[in-house]
Amino acid sequence: MRQSLLFVKTQKTAPEGEEAVNAKFLIRGGFISKTSAGVYTLLPLGLRVLENINRVIREEMNAIGGEELLMPALIDKKYWEKSGRWGTDVIYRTGKIKPGMEAHDFEYGLGWTHEEVITAIARQFIQSYKDLPRAVYQIQNKFRAEARAQGGLLRGREFLMKDLYSFHASTADLELYYEKAKKAYKNVFKRVGLEALVVEASGGAFTKEYTHEFQVIHPSGEDTVYYCSKCDFAQNKEVFDEDRHKGCSGKLTEVKAIEVGNIFKLGTRFSESFELMYTDSEGRRVPVVMGSYGIGPTRVMGTIAEVFADDRGVVWPETVAPYTVHLIDIGTPNSARKKRVDGLYKSLQSAGVPVLYDDRDGVSAGVKFADSDLLGIPHRAVVSDKTGEKVELKKRNESEARLVTEKAFLSAVGKGK
Amino acid sequence: MRQSLLFVKTQKTAPEGEEAVNAKFLIRGGFISKTSAGVYTLLPLGLRVLENINRVIREEMNAIGGEELLMPALIDKKYWEKSGRWGTDVIYRTGKIKPGMEAHDFEYGLGWTHEEVITAIARQFIQSYKDLPRAVYQIQNKFRAEARAQGGLLRGREFLMKDLYSFHASTADLELYYEKAKKAYKNVFKRVGLEALVVEASGGAFTKEYTHEFQVIHPSGEDTVYYCSKCDFAQNKEVFDEDRHKGCSGKLTEVKAIEVGNIFKLGTRFSESFELMYTDSEGRRVPVVMGSYGIGPTRVMGTIAEVFADDRGVVWPETVAPYTVHLIDIGTPNSARKKRVDGLYKSLQSAGVPVLYDDRDGVSAGVKFADSDLLGIPHRAVVSDKTGEKVELKKRNESEARLVTEKAFLSAVGKGK
Numbered sequence: 001m002r003q004s005l006l007f008v009k010t011q012k013t014a015p016e017g018e019e020a021v022n023a024k025f026l027i028r029g030g031f032i033s034k035t036s037a038g039v040y041t042l043l044p045l046g047l048r049v050l051e052n053i054n055r056v057i058r059e060e061m062n063a064i065g066g067e068e069l070l071m072p073a074l075i076d077k078k079y080w081e082k083s084g085r086w087g088t089d090v091i092y093r094t095g096k097i098k099p100g101m102e103a104h105d106f107e108y109g110l111g112w113t114h115e116e117v118i119t120a121i122a123r124q125f126i127q128s129y130k131d132l133p134r135a136v137y138q139i140q141n142k143f144r145a146e147a148r149a150q151g152g153l154l155r156g157r158e159f160l161m162k163d164l165y166s167f168h169a170s171t172a173d174l175e176l177y178y179e180k181a182k183k184a185y186k187n188v189f190k191r192v193g194l195e196a197l198v199v200e201a202s203g204g205a206f207t208k209e210y211t212h213e214f215q216v217i218h219p220s221g222e223d224t225v226y227y228c229s230k231c232d233f234a235q236n237k238e239v240f241d242e243d244r245h246k247g248c249s250g251k252l253t254e255v256k257a258i259e260v261g262n263i264f265k266l267g268t269r270f271s272e273s274f275e276l277m278y279t280d281s282e283g284r285r286v287p288v289v290m291g292s293y294g295i296g297p298t299r300v301m302g303t304i305a306e307v308f309a310d311d312r313g314v315v316w317p318e319t320v321a322p323y324t325v326h327l328i329d330i331g332t333p334n335s336a337r338k339k340r341v342d343g344l345y346k347s348l349q350s351a352g353v354p355v356l357y358d359d360r361d362g363v364s365a366g367v368k369f370a371d372s373d374l375l376g377i378p379h380r381a382v383v384s385d386k387t388g389e390k391v392e393l394k395k396r397n398e399s400e401a402r403l404v405t406e407k408a409f410l411s412a413v414g415k416g417k
Numbered sequence: 418m419r420q421s422l423l424f425v426k427t428q429k430t431a432p433e434g435e436e437a438v439n440a441k442f443l444i445r446g447g448f449i450s451k452t453s454a455g456v457y458t459l460l461p462l463g464l465r466v467l468e469n470i471n472r473v474i475r476e477e478m479n480a481i482g483g484e485e486l487l488m489p490a491l492i493d494k495k496y497w498e499k500s501g502r503w504g505t506d507v508i509y510r511t512g513k514i515k516p517g518m519e520a521h522d523f524e525y526g527l528g529w530t531h532e533e534v535i536t537a538i539a540r541q542f543i544q545s546y547k548d549l550p551r552a553v554y555q556i557q558n559k560f561r562a563e564a565r566a567q568g569g570l571l572r573g574r575e576f577l578m579k580d581l582y583s584f585h586a587s588t589a590d591l592e593l594y595y596e597k598a599k600k601a602y603k604n605v606f607k608r609v610g611l612e613a614l615v616v617e618a619s620g621g622a623f624t625k626e627y628t629h630e631f632q633v634i635h636p637s638g639e640d641t642v643y644y645c646s647k648c649d650f651a652q653n654k655e656v657f658d659e660d661r662h663k664g665c666s667g668k669l670t671e672v673k674a675i676e677v678g679n680i681f682k683l684g685t686r687f688s689e690s691f692e693l694m695y696t697d698s699e700g701r702r703v704p705v706v707m708g709s710y711g712i713g714p715t716r717v718m719g720t721i722a723e724v725f726a727d728d729r730g731v732v733w734p735e736t737v738a739p740y741t742v743h744l745i746d747i748g749t750p751n752s753a754r755k756k757r758v759d760g761l762y763k764s765l766q767s768a769g770v771p772v773l774y775d776d777r778d779g780v781s782a783g784v785k786f787a788d789s790d791l792l793g794i795p796h797r798a799v800v801s802d803k804t805g806e807k808v809e810l811k812k813r814n815e816s817e818a819r820l821v822t823e824k825a826f827l828s829a830v831g832k833g834k
Contacts, residue, residue, distance in 0.1 A: 007484050007551045009542050033538050036493035036525075041538060044484040044553070067424050067461040073490065073558060074509075074575045076453035092491075094511040094527065096562040097520045106520075108453075110511065121450050121458060125426050134424045136461070141490060141558065145513040158491045 001323070002345075003358040006030075008043045010371045021220065022305035023152025025314050029374045031322075038149025038157035045375070046301070048322040048354075050160065053297045054139055056191045056319065057162050060184040064177075066137040066164050071117050073141060074108045079116035083273045088112075090144045110143035115266065115292060118165045119274040126288060128279050129169050133177060137164035139297065153302025154220070154258060164293040169278065174265055174289045181293050185214055185261050188295065193304060193317030196260055199225050200244075201236040203264060210239065211264045214295075215257035220306050225257045258303045261295040313374035315397050323356040325413050326377035330365045330384035341383045344391070344406065351414045372396075379413050418740070419762075420775040423447075425460045427788050438637065439722035440569025442731050446791045448739075455566025455574035462792070463718070465739035465771075467577065470714045471556055473608045473736065474579050477601040481594075483554040483581050488534050490558060491525045496533035500690045505529075507561045527560035532683065532709060535582045536691040543705060545696050546586045550594060554581035556714065570719025571637070571675060577715040583708040586695065591682055591706045598710050602631055602678050605712065610721060610734030613677055616642050617661075618653040620681060627656065628681045631712075632674035637723050642674045675720045683707040730791035732814050740773040742830050743794035747782045747801035758800045761808070761823065768831045789813075796830050 008030035015034055018024055023040075026032045031046030042050055058068065074094070080086035086109065095107035111117070118136065126132065142161040149157050164181070168174040182198065189196040196214040203211045213236060215225050224237035230250025235241065237254075245252060268287040271277070277285045301320075308315045318324065325348060329341040341359070348355040356377060358368055365384070372380050373396070382392040382401075391409040394401035404412065425447035432451055435441055440457075443449045448463030459467055475485065491511070497503035503526065512524035528534070535553065543549065559578040566574050581598070585591040599615065606613040613631040620628045630653060632642050641654035647667025652658065654671075662669065685704040687693070694702045718737075725732045735741065742765060746758040758776070765772040773794060775785050782801070789797050790813070799809040799818075808826040811818035821829065 005482075007486075007539075007542060007553050011541070030542075033541065035489055035534055035537075036491070036495075039489045039491050039493070041489060041534065042487040043538075044486050047485055047487050050487075065422075068464055069424075069461050070459040070464050070467075072452055072456045072458060072575045074453070074456050074560065076456070078453075092511040092525075093514060094509045096564070097510060102519045103514045103523075108509075117452055117458065120452075121460075122424075124428070124450065125424060125447075136424050143491065147513070158489045 001356050003356055004360045006044070008045065010374050018152070019150055020152030020154060020302075020306075021309055022154065022302040025309055025374070026152065026302075026305055029313055029376070032153070038146055038155065040153065040156065040158075040298075042298075045322045049301055049316065049320050050297055052320040052322075053192055053300050054160075054162075057139065057188055057295060057297060060188045060191075061135075061137045061162070061164055064135065064180050064184045065133075066135045068138060069136050070138050070140060071111065071114050071121075073111045073143065075111050075114075075117055077107050077109065079120065080109050083116050083270060085116070090146065092143050092145050111140075112142050112144045113161075113292075113294075114138070114140075114163055115165070115270045115290075116274070119270040119276050119290070122165075122167055122288070123274055123276045126167060126276065126278055129281055132167055132169040132278060132288065133173055135164060135166040135177070137162060137293075151220070151222070151302070153298050153305070155222070156298060159296055160298040162295045162297060166291040166293070167276075168289040168291070169280065171265075171267070171289055174267075174291050178263060178265060178291055181263055181291070182212065185263065185293070185295065189214060189216075189260065189300075192300060192320050194260065194300070194307065197225065197227055197234045197257065198232070199227070199234040199236050199257070200239060201262070202239045209265055211262060213259050214261035215259055216303050216307060217255045217257050218303070218306055219256050221256040221258040223257050223259055224254060226252045226254055228252055258299075258306070260300050260303050261293075263294075264292045266290040266292050308376075312370070314376040316376045316378060318378045321354075321376070321378050323354040323377050325353055325355045325379045325381055326358065326372050326375065327355055328358040328368050328372060328380065328382045330368060330382055332385075333361050334385070337383060337385065344381070344383070344409075347410055348413070351410065353413055381409060381413070418773050420773055421777045423461070425462065427791050435569070436567055437569030437571060437719075437723075438726055439571065439719040442726055442791070443569065443719075443722055446730055446793070449570070455563055455572065457570065457573065457575075457715075459715075462739045466718055466733065466737050467714055469737040469739075470609055470717050471577075471579075474556065474605055474712060474714060477605045477608075478552075478554045478579070478581055481552065481597050481601045482550075483552045485555060486553050487555050487557060488528065488531050488538075490528045490560065492528050492531075492534055494524050494526065496537065497526050500533050500687060502533070507563065509560045509562050528557075529559050529561045530578075530709075530711075531555070531557075531580055532582070532687045532707075533691070536687040536693050536707070539582075539584055539705070540691055540693045543584060543693065543695055546698055549584055549586040549695060549705065550590055552581060552583040552594070554579060554710075568637070568639070568719070570715050570722070572639070573715060576713055579712045579714060581710040583710070584693075585706040585708070586697065588682075588684070588706055591684075591708050595680060595682060595708055598680055598708070599629065602680065602710070602712070606631060606633075606677065606717075609717060609737050611677065611717070611724065614642065614644055614651045614674065615649070616644070616651040616653050616674075617656060618679070619656045626682055628679060630676050631678035632676055633720050633724060634672045634674050635720070635723055636673050638673040638675040640674050640676055641671060643669045643671055645669055675716075675723065677717050677720050678710075678712040680711075681709045683709050725793075729787070731793040733793045733795060735795045738771075738793070738795050740771040740794050742770055742772045742796045742798055743775065743789050743792065744772055745775040745785050745789060745797065745799045747785060747799055749802075750778050751802070754800060754802065761798070761800070761826075764827055765830070768827065770830055798826060798830070
């Protein structure tokens with residue numbers, strides 16, 4: 001993409017009242033735009049980052065047998081009433097407004113989770129033990145009536161969610177799948193560049209067992225987590241039980257952390273409400289055992305922005321970066337040099353390397369470099385009158401640039417994704 | 418994909434009260450599931466069709482310079498009030514419910530169109546004539562409080578929409594782009610298998626000029642359209658003006674049609690409400706001229722289902738089909754034959770050919786053939802004890818099958834997409 005043609009430009013300042021580091025840098029870089037508190041537009045560069053995160057998530061969910069589908073946001077009141085969640089205070093209610101109609105008459109709740117809808121659907125297709133196990137997921141916009149929406153992409157009123165649901169003939173089979181899902185989640189976070197702790201947490205209304213959260217240690221996190229320096233023990237403060245850590249000599253540390261995912265053993269909580277039963281091999285009708293597994297791709301994007309920010313912008317990990325190479329033409333417009341940089345741009349495109357080309361005339365080197373740091377693309381490649389026939393290559397997370405031949409440049413970045 | 422592992426199964430009947438042909442077949446085939454009136458889940462097979470349609474749309478929108486972004490569904494009341502559209506009767510309103518709160522106090526309208534949001538965003542980035550023209554689009558779920566939602570995917574309360582917005586320095590430049598968009602729209606419909614008439618229609622509250630609708634002639638359509646057998650004249654009944662057709666000897670025909678897309682010259686309707694101004698080359702501040710261009714991918718999917726249905730199911734055009742090949746193993750389970758069909762399945766997968774493999778044991782040939790017709794995958798490839806070392810190949814839209822060698826089969830379907 002030629003930078004001169006981008007719909008979006010970088011900005012010197014973030015809007016007033018925007019406190020979160022992720023939102024400030026993402027807005028200044030033109031990745032997102034704030035529509036109202038907790039509600040953001042993903043601008044083209046931001047959508048590229050989000051789609052890279054989604055791609056990783058899809059690959060890992062497909063690898064554990066997940067089939068993708070897409071459920072609606074408008075969920076009829078009757079579903080929520082069946083599970084007893086119509087009264088939840090984070091639910092946005094809506095419906096056709098009739099004269100004199102009041103809030104409590106509304107007919108839909110906007111989906112903030114989809115256990116109800118998927119369980120009702122599964123009932124149409126799961127009849128026998130031969131139909132189990134199954135797993136389906138979606139990546140879809142969710143809504144939560146958050147009283148406080150001040151964390152940028154970390155706590156939105158509208159946000160993207162990947163929610164996977166699994167269906168099993170027994171608790172033992174759920175346990176096996178749960179461990180597979182845990183592994184897949186670890187893969188997702190590792191691949192997008194995040195180190196996530198697997199933390200025991202409360203099952204809330206779902207289950208008396210522990211559930212697991214994936215927590216990224218960071219001061220901007222809303223959660224408090226204890227973790228051990230030696231063993232795998234990690235617990236959310238909400239359920240912290242030092243007795244569970246007996247027998248290990250490791251030291252426990254208290255940290256703030258951002259929750260980027262969670263996995264739940266739902267058991268038969270929803271299959272009982274929705275009569276999702278199957279016939280076992282001995283002809284008995286028994287409830288299906290379910291699991292539920294969530295990752296917020298927009299929150300993951302916000303977390304990456306918090307974790308990888310320096311004082312100049314976000315340093316995107318290569319897997320999620322909006323482009324791999326930032327090719328920059330510096331200096332007084334000069335047709336010979338322009339022709340050469342245009343050629344490099346085309347070579348990269350032909351090789352399938354995602355490249356942003358700063359071809360803007362009349363913009364100073366200083367401004368171009370500052371924009372490049374703010375955009376945080378992993379490889380910066382500068383061509384100027386000073387670089388002669390070579391290219392000045394620098395990684396966003398390194399301070400040293402090196403002059404390389406065009407051939408060496410193309411081979412260094414030319415692998416694509 | 419192995420059919421034995423699919424989350425979804427075909428169904429013998431559609432739910433009661435579902436009148437639309439598209440919904441009946443799509444539900445029976447397991448492409449969609451009805452969550453409530455006018456609200457559907459896209460099941461895995463249906464999502465594959467939808468994503469194929471979206472892929473074509475994205476390619477054509479990118480080709481006319483559109484950059485993809487993603488706006489929210491929650492649109493703050495202040496945006497609608499600025500444009501004067503808060504009172505629109507198709508808008509779903511929502512917000513945080515407080516005690517004693519009534520419907521009219523709500524703070525958000527769910528997006529049924531995004532002129533307001535995109536114009537406010539464009540104001541941040543478009544300052545000068547040098548920033549024009551620009552075009553951005555999204556593919557996103559939209560909401561309309563339809564009193565009557567009985568057309569299956571043709572008239573939903575929640576549906577997918579591709580909306581593109583263009584920004585120009587002059588009406589002349591908008592006109593040029595409008596013709597480009599018209600061409601891109603024609604390409605989209607042609608590529609997904611639909612013949613769409615370009616029909617003059619009313620601009621409604623937007624513009625006094627004609628707008629253009631893309632209409633597919635079909636008895637299940639809600640619109641009435643007049644078109645000429647000889648020239649390009651076509652008008653929606655709403656604006657029909659026979660005088661406009663003077664001088665042509667062609668015959669006008671009245672038909673029912675399904676609207677699958679529409680394009681509008683917005684002019685300065687929204688740039689004036691949102692003060693989206695730019696500085697022209699002579700230093701004057703003037704309003705940006707805008708266009709708006711919509712296609713409903715879920716409605717396109719419903720239209721394809723209406724148009725290409727026969728008495729056994731939907732015959733998917735190859736471009737949008739959920740899979741290209743339906744590979745079917747017929748007969749008493751037999752390990753030698755199974756091994757051979759497994760081999761064909763793997764060969765197709767390696768060649769990148771989307772293939773659904775009906776590997777189900779204990780299902781009769783009759784049921785497998787009926788399912789195959791209902792699923793409507795373009796190429797049906799049967800292996801049974803009767804086919805010997807060959808494969809029985811039949812197109813869904815043809816009645817004659819032919820026996821071909823494995824090599825000929827792979828080469829006939831092996832090009833992928």
